[in-house]
Amino acid sequence: MLTIDVAELSPAQLQNYMQYAIAPRPICFATTIDKDGNINLSPFSFFNMFSTNPPLCIFSPARRVRDNTTKHTLENVLEVKECVINIVNYPMVQQMSLASTEYAKGINEFEKSGFTMLPSQLVKPPRVAEAPVQMECIIREVIHLGENPGAGNLILAEVKLIHIKEEILDTDGKIDQAKIDLVARLGGDWYCRVTPENLFKVAKPLTTLGIGVDALPSAVRNSHVLSGNDLGMLGNVEHLPSADEIDAIRNTSLVKEVMDATIGDATNRERELHELAKQWLSEGKVNEALKVVLL
Numbered sequence: 261m262l263t264i265d266v267a268e269l270s271p272a273q274l275q276n277y278m279q280y281a282i283a284p285r286p287i288c289f290a291t292t293i294d295k296d297g298n299i300n301l302s303p304f305s306f307f308n309m310f311s312t313n314p315p316l317c318i319f320s321p322a323r324r325v326r327d328n329t330t331k332h333t334l335e336n337v338l339e340v341k342e343c344v345i346n347i348v349n350y351p352m353v354q355q356m357s358l359a360s361t362e363y364a365k366g367i368n369e370f371e372k373s374g375f376t377m378l379p380s381q382l383v384k385p386p387r388v389a390e391a392p393v394q395m396e397c398i399i400r401e402v403i404h405l406g407e408n409p410g411a412g413n414l415i416l417a418e419v420k421l422i423h424i425k426e427e428i429l430d431t432d433g434k435i436d437q438a439k440i441d442l443v444a445r446l447g448g449d450w451y452c453r454v455t456p457e458n459l460f461k462v463a464k465p466l467t468t469l470g471i472g473v474d475a476l477p478s479a480v481r482n483s484h485v486l487s488g489n490d491l492g493m494l495g496n497v498e499h500l501p502s503a504d505e506i507d508a509i510r511n512t513s514l515v516k517e518v519m520d521a522t523i524g525d526a527t528n529r530e531r532e533l534h535e536l537a538k539q540w541l542s543e544g545k546v547n548e549a550l551k552v553v554l555l
């Protein structure tokens with residue numbers, strides 16, 4: 261494993277490692293305005309939500325590594341404490357990238373990138389009409405993290421109004437993760453797109469306490485067949501099955517087949533049972549899979 265003391269890296273090298281590893285990052289497409297009314301539109305992937313009560317997002321226009329200058333977005337929010345955070349989806353990605361061009365102060369990137377300005381209801385900076393979600397925000401605080409090239413400036417933006425395009429909602433009125441078509445930033449020029457084929461669910465242990473991987477027998481934990489994801493699912497089960505429940509699984513046809521085919525061959529039996537468990541895990545039959553590996 262490569263181990264690097266960050267003090268030995270230039271800001272550009274460090275930025276490179278961190279941006280490739282801390283990815284994908286959501287994109288805040290921020291509209292701001294200066295005290296003279298000049299509108300600015302720029303993307304920031306040092307961005308996330310950090311609180312829902314109050315609803316607070318943070319994004320960070322960093323000091324340029326190249327020449328240690330600050331970004332217009334930062335200068336604007338220090339003058340006018342408002343912004344709109346526009347969410348970027350795939351149909352917007354090329355124009356969004358164009359808007360990140362270092363145009364001179366006073367140049368409106370809406371015009372340069374061809375996006376449509378939509379008046380906000382609460383704040384002065386306009387919304388990006390094309391964005392699937394637009395959040396009108398008041399700036400609560402700006403935290404400067406340093407004076408050197410690459411130093412971030414955390415803009416704490418409190419969301420006051422959210423506008424959501426109805427076409428991305430499901431029948432319950434919630435955002436449909438498959439419809440919003442989000443993009444995210446990775447290292448260098450890489451982006452990723454959230455497509456329906458790429459989406460998957462992980463059952464979250466909300467109220468239940470999973471037994472934990474440490475509660476599984478060592479033959480299961482050290483299985484050559486079961487992966488870390490498989491063990492994570494097995495460890496998320498609330499109770500170990502009873503002896504009777506484990507015994508009952510013997511009578512199911514697939515388990516019976518394995519048992520009959522591996523009489524006197526303990527190694528292959530274990531491998532085949534683990535393969536069956538793996539198959540069932542992939543089908544969401546977690547409790548059955550746990551019984552099989554405990555046989």
Ligand SMILES: Cc1cc2nc3c(=O)[nH]c(=O)nc-3n(C[C@H](O)[C@H](O)[C@H](O)COP(=O)(O)O)c2cc1C
Nearest residue numbers: 302303304305306320321322331332333360361362
């Ligand atoms: C997808 C994307 C994400 C970006 N994320 C950041 C970021 O988090 N912080 C930053 O300082 N610059 C980031 N940039 C670069 C800024 O968008 C760029 O410097 C922009 O010109 C700043 O504009 P301004 O000076 O008008 O505020 C990003 C660029 C792109 C295309």
